[in-house]
Amino acid sequence: MLFTSYAFLSFLLVVFIVYYLLPGRAQWSYLLLASYAFYYMCDPRYLIFIAITTVSTFFAAKVISDKKVAFDAWFKEHKKEYEKEERKALKSKEQSAEKKIFLACLLFNLGILAVTKYTNFTIANINSIISAFGSPSGISFVDLIIPMGISFYTFQSMGYLIDVYNGKFEAQKNLFKFALFVSFFPQLVQGPISRYADLSQTLFEEHRFNWRTVSFGLERILWGFFKKLVIADRILVAVKAIIASPDTYNGFYAFAGAMFYALELYADFTGGIDITIGVAETMGIKVTENFRRPYFSKNIKEYWNRWHITMGTWFTDYIFYPISASQFMMKLSKKSRVRLGNNLGKRVPVYLSSFIVWFTTGIWHGASWNFIVWGLGNFVVIMISQELEPFYRWFHSKVKVEGTFGWKLFRVVRTVLIMSSLRMFDCYRNVPLTFKMFGSIFSQSSLSQLNAEAFIGMGITGYDYAVVFVGMLVLVAVSLIQRSGSVRGKIAAKAAPVRFIIWYGLFMATVVFGAYGIGYSASQFIYNQF
Amino acid sequence: MKKFISIILAVSIAISGLVLATKLLEPKYMSGILEGAMIEEYYDDPTDHNVVFIGDCELYENISPVYLWENFGINSYIRGSAQQLIWQSYYLAEDTLKREHPDVIVFNVLSMKYNEPQNEAYNRMSIDGMKWSLSKVNNIKTSMTEEEHFIDYVFPLLRYHSRWSDLNSEDFKYIFHRDKVSFNGYYMRVDVKPAEDVPEGKPLADYQFGDNAYTYLDKLTKLCKDNDVKLVLVKAPTLYPYWYDQWDKQIEDYAKANDLTYINFLNLQDEMGLDWSKDTYDGGLHLNLAGAEKMSEVFGEILSTDFAVPDRRGEESLEKYWDGVKTRYNTEIDRQNTNLKLYGTVHAPEEN
Structure with missing residues (x-):
């Protein structure tokens, strides 16, 4: 159901009127019904997918959260009975148990996303490899439905799961409230990717009609x-x-x-x-707001802080930081500093993390090499921009244009041109054609x-x-x-x-x-x- | 109180703006395609008609109510529109019977070949001009193609908003009024384009009229019977679109089964004296004025004799009304003839 369709406008009108006629405590339940009705009207089959993600994430988060609370309470009471090493072992055991549940849920839901969105892309690539070796036959494509907004609600749910796992807040105790958080119909089709801590503040509240x-x-x-x-x-x-x-x-x-x-x-x-x-x-x-005048950005990094903000912060918080802070990266950082020197070595883990983030960002946007190359194109531009920092500093020490309107305008235009060039990958049917154009x-x-x-x-x-x-x-x-x-x-x-x-x-x-x-x-x- | 007045004022301005935009942007049909303006004109005729013709171009281009009046004293009107589908004819008949009680309703059966909604533009020309009633609502619901929405009929601005880039002086001139384009529903053409090489009908996979078409023919028959109005089925004498024998047989059978009169004017061409080298303006699809008056002569005779439609000449109010129509009719004949002489076409250059 398109936002600009009469069907959506009629749906909205009914939802709005009934919403304010209902007693405040019933409003969130009604919104859940409306959200599922909206999704049902788009395609009834979508409901199965969103329900599976909702239920699996809810229970995984709840078990993790309950275990955390129970362990913390138990630990508080009994920690004096154990030596430091024993306490550490107990905590580690508890974390390991939580991690298993967390990873199982994470992989399961990302698996659904991967299977629905990327199966045919994978098959196409396998077939290309097979045909490169001269085999005429390939694997047949599969006819899978891709639930509308699956990337958005999966990321939103996984963000919640990660936050609960990291102990940022306790899990929601009411399955239906959580279901509303995942399926809230206005943001179901194209985001933003809301955080539970933000959206839950007003989503379950009672709202009286306020003209302003x-x-x-x-x-x-x-x-x-x-x-x-x-x-x-x-x-x-x-x-x-x-x-x-x-x-x-x-x-x-x-x-x-x-x-x-x-x-x-x-x-x-x-x-x-x-x-x-x-x-x-x-x-x-x-x-949550998702844009802050991105075309006024003075460089690509700033642009990505102002364009599709909720997606950018999601990738930063849930992929970039965890990868950067992982044990593997720590070891890599150490090794690369030894081998490449402090200056170059410290950049290796940052750039590798950044590469992974942009690769993921690319493929999140669509199952095609165009999007992957687009993502990596962003990575390359940002990397070059960072590497050129010393040159910029030298340039500004020689040419006094910093802060002038002309320079600001130049930077804004440059950003628009670079981003528009990269977006050509969105447009043309394949990567070689995009480069050609x-x-x-x-x-x-x-x-x-x-x-x-x-x-x-x-x-x-x-x-x-x-x-x-x-x-x-x-x-x-x-x-x-x-x-x-x-x-x-x-x-x-x-x-x-x-x-x-x-x-x-x-x-x-x-x-x-x-x-x-x-x-x-x-x-x-x-x-x-x- | 001040706030209340402000709200009323704002709402009034807002609605006025929307009405004005709608009036400006909706098509006027005052030149070029005139058919879109014809359905609405019916409501301006204050007289009670003895015969109402309902159907597509095979009626509104082939019969002249002026001729019927002048020669038989028949007070008639053609509620015709381009590619009028049978359910549209039915709802127009329903709408007519809510307003008057004619002796005869004449329906042209060519539209029986359509069983489903066809074309948004023709729907608009058939429906937009109707006054709002349950008949119009049902007409819209039955006629809409997949791309259409009911709300677009309620608020025509939603449909015609895209005309902003096509606006011309006519849109401003006719924003609040329309000129008459027809002569009691008759669309006049005086020019001639002989019928040559009229194609034979291609064989069809299935000649059976659709269920939906029959349903509305049944409804039309019942409507007329319930209202004590004689329903006459006709097939106009035009050569194309092709009228198949198999179709003709179905209508004959239907008329017999329902005790209706069916007149196939294709079989009365000699009686009418139609000359296809002179009596059509578009190669046999439609009759021109000469052809329409020939058909009206024969049909007028049938209506007067077989259906006892009264001669109402002498009724003061009708005479007055028809004098006005006749004046416009003759002026239009002169205008078209002058244009033909000057430009070789009935349209003056500024009309194109």
Whole structure:
């Protein structure tokens, strides 16, 4: 069920009205029902997968948590009866028992994710190897369903399990409350990947109707619809046309395609997250922000701290740090310092951890080499950027541009160009073609390609480009205003007629200029596929 | 109180804005494709009709109510629209019978060949002009293709919003009113394009009309019987789309079984004196004015004689009404003839 479909809007309206008619203590139970109904309407088979992840994670976390609590209580009472070494052994034994449960649950759920998402990718690679050895036959592909949002809810659940295992908080005692945390419908399809400690603060609370909260939520939803329908889905046609005909649209067109895609992806993904956060907000529930004006970033590292924030922090907290701090890495660090010297040696474990994180990030986005290379491309750029730090310092000691507007602008543009170039892996059908198209930007661009007719031939009109351009200006203006605080808060402080003009104007712009309905194919949010 | 007034004012402005945007963006059908404006025009006719024709282009391009009035005193109206499907005809008949009680309803049977919803654009032309009633609601629900949504009919802005880039002076001119494009439902063309090389019908895998089509024909029959209205089934004399003998037989059998009159005008071409080198404007698909008046002559005779449709000439209010229609009718004939002479087409350059 698309967020932009009438079905979803009708569903939302019913959920919203009933939510506030119910007594507060029944609200979270009702949301669980609504979330499962939402998932059922998408595909009834999905329910089996999410239920298995929910139940297995809930019980594993509960057993770990209960064992922790029981052991801690017992240990507190009896620790004086044991010598230091014995106490250590007892703790180790307890940790080992918890670890077994933890790893079993982790591997089981990541296994489900791996099997559903990556089986055919693995088969395709095996077949490539087999055919390279001259064998004509290969393994047949399997017809597996990939539950919508499985990457998001699996990561969210595993994050919870890891936190419980690490003793950050006790496990949730109510299976149904945990089920709601995993399946909360606004964020089920494309995140954000919420942390239990954050989302649980408002998810299970009683919420009374509050006009300010509800209106803020509705405003956020409207803003999301504007981004998705007016900008993303309108420029999507040109992006698709460019990608579909690489022989025709090479050189400057490939560059334009990369730029269009950067805009489309941003408007699409942030629009979807705006709708998610807005829907939750109308019901008094606070969902973590996932973006902080990423295209204003001055380097790639900063960009990844501002783009898909919840995913970035998930990989950092649950993959990068554990790997960096693992015994293997400690040993590797020691060895590499001895062999390569202190300066170079200390970077080896960091870069190896970073490599693993970016490889995982890539494959999390999709079962294809394009995504893996995209992930590793990010790794390479970040690594080069870090290695060039001394050069930057030298440069700034010689050229006094640091802090100037021009330099800041250069850095922002550079970041956008690098990220857009890397994203070309999202677009083209395979890695060699992506490299070829990227290369064509430098080898095949010509002034003759800069003609309006060719761009009109991409399936959208001059009017469409005008709408996208104006939409983009609005987007930039809002982002600039946002730097000094909540835009909705600022609008709320204005006089009623001004507020009315702004929100009604946005509503009418979305209704009239949105790319939806007959003549437009309903476009899935890009991140739904993850 | 001040807050209450502010809210009322804001809601009023918001609704007015939406209405204005809808009015501006919805298609006007005042030039080019005129058929979209025809269904709505019916509600402006204040008279009670003795004959109402319901069906597709084989009615609204082939019969002239003006001719029927002038020569037989028959007060009639054509509730026709492009590719009108049988359930749409049924709901238009239902809608008509809620407003008046004609002696005869004439239904053109070509649409029996369609058993499922076909085309959104034609649906819109058949349905948008209907006034809201249960008949319209059911018409929408029955007619919608997979890509359509009921809410798009309730709020046409959701359907027509994308016309913002196609707006022209006509959209502004006709934002709050429409000119009449038909003559009691008749779509006039005076030009000639002879019927040459009319293709034979290709053999079909199955000639049986669909269950859904029969269901609505049954409903139409029952509706007319329940309301004491004579239902006349007709097949217009146009050469294409091809009318198969197997189809004809099914309609004949149906008419016999239900005690209805079925007139296949394809069999009355000689009686009408149709000349396919002169009486069609599009190579045999539809009749032009000359052809339509020939068919109206024969049909008028049948309606007067066999169905005893009264001659109402002399009724003051009707005379007055028809004088207005006739004036427009003759003006349109002159206009089209002038354009034909000047430009070789009935449309002036500014209409294209």
